[in-house]
Amino acid sequence: MVTVNSCEQCKGKILLINSGKLLLHIDQIDVAERVKAHLDIKGIKSVLAHPWLQICFGSTTDLQRYISLVESQLTDKQMQQFSGRLLSHKTVEGHSFNDYPLSQLSLIIENPDFVKIIQEKLYQSFIQPVINTKTKEVAGYEFLLRPASRLYPFSPGDLFMFARHSGLQSLLDSQTRINAIRTASHMVPEGKKLFINFLPSSIYNPEHCLKSTFKALEDYDVNPQDIVFEVVESEKIRDLSHLKSIFTCYKKAGVKVALDDIGAGYSTIEVLKELKPDYAKIDRRVIQNCHKDPVKMSKIKKLRAITKEMKITLLAEGIESEEEFKAVKPVTDLVQGYYFGRPLKKPC
Template sequence: MNCSGCSPIYPIEGQGTLYLRPVSPALLEALQTKGRRVEYSEKVLWFDFSDTQELLKRLEEIMGMEKTLSIALTVQLKSAAEGLFSDAEGDWISLSMQHSRIKHADIVSTILERQFSSYMQPIVNASEHIIGFEFLLRPGERGRSFSSYELFEAARETGLHSYLDRTARITAIETSARHLPQGVKRFVNFLPSSIYNPEYCLTHTFEAIERLSLDPKDFVFEVVETEQIQHLSTLQHIFQVYRSNGMSVALDDVGAGYSTIDLMSRLEPDFVKIDRSLIDHCDQDRAKQQKILNIVQVSSQFGGRVLAEGIERIEEFDFCRSVGIELAQGYYFGKPAAHPPDGPYLGPSYRAAK
């Protein structure tokens, strides 16, 4: 199996060839009218370019023609060293996507060259003992600065969000292998929309865990998605594949956006992470307290462990503990860092040393 999200992706520098399909007599005529040298066969038409600026200009011309002629073009870009086009469907992308990859070449390079790292934020139990860490994407030491939101939005636009999501997961797994002992939970984010076929798309994740001789039971893969989940059955299938490989799953941001109590009830995740917007000053807000209680009560019905995100004050933590929430995360316990704290993972001693 192959798809555009899982196929190898290479940066284009210098000269090469752009292939387009389908072959349209109207498009061919429009290109030739512009005085461009275009070659073609029954399957594709193509032209050479000498640098990326020329390519960008040509792509913008063709995008205008595509709109005028009401056709949908897919393209394939090859550097001078790569040779002829491939018939594989996974090697073809939309014209607009290819334009975005050239236009945002710096961000594409950040993704392809893995110029990012995984930071770790502690997760504690009710006794403030650190039981795990969430892994969060951050710029690399020598890479360009970015926000995670900016990087993933650009990845969506360029068709690289599956590649980025997969690579970020593997980076988190590798980071955990360097820093954490067995038995410490590792919460790793994933985007459901990046996983087209769980059995195939998650293979790289499972292989990384096996390659590094890590215990699958230490991993919790949590859904992070800013868009509405269109096909619940697909996400349920993804959960099943993770669990069948010995790992746990979590639903993030419950109580905000699309992560509703109803969705939580239907998915029955192993871990339920309450959104920080509900936790903020929850000790002073009865409406928030009732929503939190509802989440705790529903979670108890299917055995989900509840985690409060965004704890910044002891009063918030105290309220959460008082209603039976056993796990917590937030700046009160520690900010994301490149390394875990030294010594035993004990809450009071850790906080005193911060």
């Protein structure tokens, strides 16, 4: 099954094992005894050496059943409070096994396909063109995560949600950034902007966590000035100072930064002034049918005035029709959407 080595440092490795030991660290003796008694009733042998409760498993199916029985005896708070780990019967050189909150460990055990996708990097970067509004030429590409195997399909949103709740987010986020850089190095000519998403919550220490990203730029000989790292749409701005520190670290390395989904709920003017991004992407919900909606067009024009004053490049994403493009063309610098091209393996 699965465990992770140093995932929080973006260097983690997941180890899949089919048999071994499930070790539960339950430091409340009455709770540990209750869990053991429930396992005994179900005919499952376990060994309690407080605070550790050990259960041997011989298959993934057994492991999933055992963790489900354990979970049935604990509250949500206890699943967060107590931890566990998986140990292989065989010694695996170069791997150490970390403890995880049982809530995370349970998710990992119950979702082997997602784990395999992350472990074996069964994904690829598709690219979608970003168009210069005035010249209608390709100014760059956004890199979007897609399945690499028909046997292991996934929704990018579901995969990242699983990674977030299971403690694998930092690992997945780092791997996908590097995958996008590698793809760009042999598919996109120098000088085109490369829009690559990132999750601020996966970067707990910018100076440390982004080392692998900057090393990838060097290894694959990608010009940092072509890179635009953008906050993905699923992220909410909960910690402005943390996001600002990430932006500062990126800019120090010579890369550009973009703020996604502007005009969608949070205080746009204050956020733009605080973060000072190089690019601002208008939320697709504002763009949708904007040619029919005077309120939306008024908002877009206001965003244009703000970004122009701050010398921020304004991009409208989610363009799906000629009418939408004509409406935003006079007030945006860049556009993106199915009207210009769907995400593909290679540039058109």
